[in-house]
Amino acid sequence: MVLYNNTIGYNLMTRNLLSIETNCARCSEYFEPRTGALSVPIFQSASFRHPALGESTGFDYSRGINPTRLVLEDTVALIEHGKYGLGFASGMGAVSALIKLFKPGSHIIVSSDLYGGTYRLFSEYYASYGFSFSFVDTSDFSKIEEAAKPETQLLFIETPSNPMMKVSDIERCAQFIHNRGGFLAVDNTFLTPYFQNPLDFGADFVLHSGTKYLEGHNDTLSGFIVHSNDEFKETLRTIQMSEGASLSPFDAFLTLRGIKTLALRMKKHEENAACICSWLKNHKAIEKVFWTGLKEHPQAELSKKQARGHSGMVSFYVKDPDMVPKILRKLKLILFAESLGGVESLITYPVVQTHTAIPQKMREDAGVNECLMRLSLGIEDSADLIFDLEQALGG
Numbered sequence: 272m273v274l275y276n277n278t279i280g281y282n283l284m285t286r287n288l289l290s291i292e293t294n295c296a297r298c299s300e301y302f303e304p305r306t307g308a309l310s311v312p313i314f315q316s317a318s319f320r321h322p323a324l325g326e327s328t329g330f331d332y333s334r335g336i337n338p339t340r341l342v343l344e345d346t347v348a349l350i351e352h353g354k355y356g357l358g359f360a361s362g363m364g365a366v367s368a369l370i371k372l373f374k375p376g377s378h379i380i381v382s383s384d385l386y387g388g389t390y391r392l393f394s395e396y397y398a399s400y401g402f403s404f405s406f407v408d409t410s411d412f413s414k415i416e417e418a419a420k421p422e423t424q425l426l427f428i429e430t431p432s433n434p435m436m437k438v439s440d441i442e443r444c445a446q447f448i449h450n451r452g453g454f455l456a457v458d459n460t461f462l463t464p465y466f467q468n469p470l471d472f473g474a475d476f477v478l479h480s481g482t483k484y485l486e487g488h489n490d491t492l493s494g495f496i497v498h499s500n501d502e503f504k505e506t507l508r509t510i511q512m513s514e515g516a517s518l519s520p521f522d523a524f525l526t527l528r529g530i531k532t533l534a535l536r537m538k539k540h541e542e543n544a545a546c547i548c549s550w551l552k553n554h555k556a557i558e559k560v561f562w563t564g565l566k567e568h569p570q571a572e573l574s575k576k577q578a579r580g581h582s583g584m585v586s587f588y589v590k591d592p593d594m595v596p597k598i599l600r601k602l603k604l605i606l607f608a609e610s611l612g613g614v615e616s617l618i619t620y621p622v623v624q625t626h627t628a629i630p631q632k633m634r635e636d637a638g639v640n641e642c643l644m645r646l647s648l649g650i651e652d653s654a655d656l657i658f659d660l661e662q663a664l665g666g
């Protein structure tokens with residue numbers, strides 16, 4: 272594309288050699304000869320004028336390609352170590368587009384402990400269009416082997432999983448499904464490319480709800496697919512353009528702005544999670560704490576192999592479920608709201624919020640019961656967060 276060229280001082284080749292901190296901070300560096308704008312303009316234009324018959328600037332109509340979105344798509348691809356990025360109006364838009372690569376009749380193996388909206392999309396909608404799904408605990412490799420069928424085309428995992436923080440072995444999953452001629456998709460929303468790059472371990476597709484950590488400020492929705500498959504390059508673009516769930520220019524701008532501080536934010540989210548976990552673990556009202564950074568986490572070694580750190584996502588069981596309404600009422604700083612990954616700390620009650628779409632039996636087998644609460648730790652001061660938890664949980 273000729274209209275933008277983020278090559279001031281360095282080109283895309285050398286950008287691969289820069290650290291993720293630099294690439295995030297400088298992601299939207301934009302070269303525009305006329306004004307020299309540092310920040311990517313919001314190209315709030317539905318359509319683009321053609322210079323002449325049969326000529327195009329590379330931009331025709333924003334449902335297909337938009338310059339602001341394109342800078343963001345390239346940025347997300349770069350930090351995810353992929354060749355191609357596609358931006359959608361939400362994470363679910365990205366998940367839905369990915370499934371369109373496959374034909375009805377395909378079987379898809381999915382992590383059973385996963386984002387409730389993904390479960391709903393698969394089981395309530397795609398299942399009635401001829402796809403079949405097996406929801407299994409993908410952190411237990413034997414469960415994947417048991418679920419595989421001749422028509423299995425895709426293995427779709429969330430690692431760490433939501434909300435139980437189970438870790439699946441990306442490399443092993445990739446080898447397994449590739450041997451059978453299928454593909455591996457990893458929802459990397461929880462760790463972000465700052466901490467984990469699934470494509471490096473053989474995944475074919477990385478998905479993101481950019482609404483969460485990538486954008487980071489709880490003020491817009493976005494979603495992404497990143498991949499390096501030349502064969503799917505055009506098909507995925509056509510799916511994105513045909514379905515029309517493309518990310519708007521303004522939301523693309525906000526997401527780019529969020530990514531500039533991704534590295535700083537992720538470090539602080541992780542630091543807060545470490546502090547809050549050690550406090551929660553010693554609290555008498557708490558039964559158990561789930562965070563991938565705990566040394567007693569069952570897949571702590573695997574996390575070390577495939578991730579460089581841990582996010583601000585922490586789940587815990589309270590001993591007495593009757594405490595839940597009181598805790599939610601009493602918390603002042605930590606907000607009772609759905610979603611995650613923003614600068615504000617949020618608490619959710621998965622059983623009645625994010626995971627209601629999942630049948631009770633499957634939910635409980637995964638460990639999502641009425642004692643479970645999930646925190647998304649923001650970037651506030653950890654002492655203030657502990658003070659808030661202390662007054663809500665009681666000493």
Ligand SMILES: *Cc1c(COP(=O)(O)O)cnc(C)c1O
Pocket residue numbers: 361362363364386388389429433458460461479480481482483492493494
């Ligand atoms: C939020 C979320 C999604 C869905 O993304 P939206 O942007 O809300 O559509 C998918 N996967 C995970 C892990 C999520 O947390």
